[in-house]
Amino acid sequence: MSEVDHSMNSKRLVFVTVGTTCFDSLVRAVDTQEVKEALFRKGYTHLLIQMGRGSYIPTKSAREEGSVDVDYFTFSSSIAEYLKSASLVISHAGSGSIFETLQLKKPLIVVVNEDLMDNHQSELAEELAERKHLFCARPQTLYQTISEMDPESLTVYQPGDATPVAKFISRFLGFADD
Amino acid sequence: MDFPIVFLLLVVGIITLITVRVIYVLYHSRKPLYTRSPGPLSTLIVLGSGGHTAEMLNLLAVLQKERFKPRYYVAAATDNMSLQKARVLEDSLVDEAGVEEVGPAHFMQIYRSREVGQSYITSIGTTLIAIAHALWLMVKIRPQVILCNGPGTCIPLCAIAFLFKVLGIRWSFIFYVESIARVRKLSLSGLLLYKLHMADQLFVQWPQLKMKYPRANYVGCLM
Numbered sequence: 001m002s003e004v005d006h007s008m009n010s011k012r013l014v015f016v017t018v019g020t021t022c023f024d025s026l027v028r029a030v031d032t033q034e035v036k037e038a039l040f041r042k043g044y045t046h047l048l049i050q051m052g053r054g055s056y057i058p059t060k061s062a063r064e065e066g067s068v069d070v071d072y073f074t075f076s077s078s079i080a081e082y083l084k085s086a087s088l089v090i091s092h093a094g095s096g097s098i099f100e101t102l103q104l105k106k107p108l109i110v111v112v113n114e115d116l117m118d119n120h121q122s123e124l125a126e127e128l129a130e131r132k133h134l135f136c137a138r139p140q141t142l143y144q145t146i147s148e149m150d151p152e153s154l155t156v157y158q159p160g161d162a163t164p165v166a167k168f169i170s171r172f173l174g175f176a177d178d
Numbered sequence: 179m180d181f182p183i184v185f186l187l188l189v190v191g192i193i194t195l196i197t198v199r200v201i202y203v204l205y206h207s208r209k210p211l212y213t214r215s216p217g218p219l220s221t222l223i224v225l226g227s228g229g230h231t232a233e234m235l236n237l238l239a240v241l242q243k244e245r246f247k248p249r250y251y252v253a254a255a256t257d258n259m260s261l262q263k264a265r266v267l268e269d270s271l272v273d274e275a276g277v278e279e280v281g282p283a284h285f286m287q288i289y290r291s292r293e294v295g296q297s298y299i300t301s302i303g304t305t306l307i308a309i310a311h312a313l314w315l316m317v318k319i320r321p322q323v324i325l326c327n328g329p330g331t332c333i334p335l336c337a338i339a340f341l342f343k344v345l346g347i348r349w350s351f352i353f354y355v356e357s358i359a360r361v362r363k364l365s366l367s368g369l370l371l372y373k374l375h376m377a378d379q380l381f382v383q384w385p386q387l388k389m390k391y392p393r394a395n396y397v398g399c400l401m
Contacts, residue, residue, distance in 0.1 A: 019228070020227075020228070020259075094228055094229055095228070095229035095232075095233070095357065095358055095359040095401070096228060096229040096232045099229075099232075099358070099401040100232075103401075120359060120360065120363070120365070121359060123359070123360070123361040123362050123363070124358065124359045124360075124361055126361075127361045127384070159401065160358075160383075160398060160399035160400045160401050161240075161400070162236055162237045162239070162240050162400040162401075163240045164397060165237060165355065165381060165397050165400060166237065166240045166241045166242070168379075168395075168397075169241070169353055169379070170241075170242060170245060171210070172210045172211065172351070172378070172379065173210075173211050173216060173219065173245075173323070173351060174210070174211040174215055174216050175215050175216065175242075175245055176215050
C-alpha cells in the first residue's frame with residue numbers, strides 16, 4: 001500500500017461507489033466538511049463520487065486550499081478504471097464492488113446501508129473486516145473510521161479460485177478428469 | 179356401488195406411486211453419475227442482479243464449456259445488465275474457440291417471483307405467474323444441468339426441474355452455489371433447496387455455513 005505523499009504534484013484519488021443502488025446517506029456523509037477535511041489530512045487530493053440512483057447531489061469543487069477536489073457522476077458501464085486509479089475506495093457493501101476492489105489490492109472502506117430492509121450484505125463486510133481485509137463503517141461513523149484508519153494495517157486479500165468447484169461438478173457428472 | 183371403491187383404490191395407488199417415485203428421486207439425487215463419460219450436457223444458467231451474475235460468470239470462466247453445451251442463460255425480465263454480461267462472455271468464447279467447439283448460447287428472460295422489497299403477500303401472485311412462465315421455459319429447454327447461485331428466479335425453475343425428475347420427463351442435475359455474500363445464514367433460495375433436498379449439490383463458501391448446514395459442500399471463497 002502506498003505511503004502518504006505530500007508532494008503537490010501527485011494526485012491521490014478517493015473513489016466512492018454505490019453501485020446500482022441508491023445510497024444517499026453515504027453520499028451525504030462523504031460530502032460533509034469534516035469528512036473532506038479528514039481525507040485531506042490523510043493526504044488525499046481528489047474525491048470522485050459515483051452516486052448511482054441517489055437523489056442527493058454533491059457539490060462539485062475545484063481544488064481549494066486545505067480541501068479535496070470533488071467531482072461526481074451517476075453511472076458508468078465499468079468502474080474498473082476508476083478503481084485502478086484510486087488510492088482509497090469507499091464502497092457500498094455489494095459483493096461485486098467489494099471483490100473487484102480487493103482483487104485490485106486497493107485500501108477499502110465498506111459502508112453498510114442501514115436503510116436496506118434485508119441487510120445480509122453486512123455479514124460479508126463484517127467478516128472481511130474481522131479478517132482485516134478492509135475497514136467497515138456506517139455513514140455516521142465514516143469520519144471516525146477515516147481519521148483513525150491505517151491502510152498499511154490491512155491484510156492483502158488472496159483471490160479465491162472456482163476451479164475446484166468446476167472440477168467437482170465435472171467429476172460428479174461422470175466426465176473424466178483432465 | 180363399486181365405483182367409489184375403485185376410484186378410491188385408484189387415488190391411493192397413484193399417490194403411492196408418486197410417493198415411491200419421489201423417494202427414489204431424492205435418494206438418487208446427490209449421487210454422482212458413475213457411467214462412462216457422457217456427451218455434452220445442455221445447461222441452464224440462472225443469472226441474478228448484483229453480485230450474482232459476477233459470481234456465476236466467475237464460475238463459468240473455469241468450467242469446461244465443451245462439456246456444458248448448449249448453454250441457456252436466464253435472467254429476470256427487469257434485469258438489464260446480466261444477459262449483456264453473459265453475451266460478452268459467450269462472444270469471447272466463440273472468438274477463441276469457435277462455435278462448433280463451445281456450442282451455441284441462448285439468452286432468455288423470465289418473470290420474477292418477487293422484486294426486492296416487494297411485500298410477501300403480493301409475492302404469492304407474482305410467484306404463480308413466474309412458475310407458469312418457468313414451466314413454459316423448462317418444457318422448451320429441458321436442461322440436463324442447472325447452475326444457479328441465489329436469485330429468487332431460480333426457485334420456480336428448480337421446482338419444475340424436480341417435478342420433471344419425478345415424472346420422468348428429464349433428469350436435471352441441480353448445482354446450487356450459495357453466494358459469497360452469505361456468511362452466517364443461507365439465502366431463502368438456498369434454504370428452500372437445502373431443506374427440501376432439491377439440489378444435487380449445494381455449495382457454501384464460508385465455514386460458518388458448513389457448520390450450520392452439514393449436508394452442504396464447503397468450497398471456500400470462489401472470488
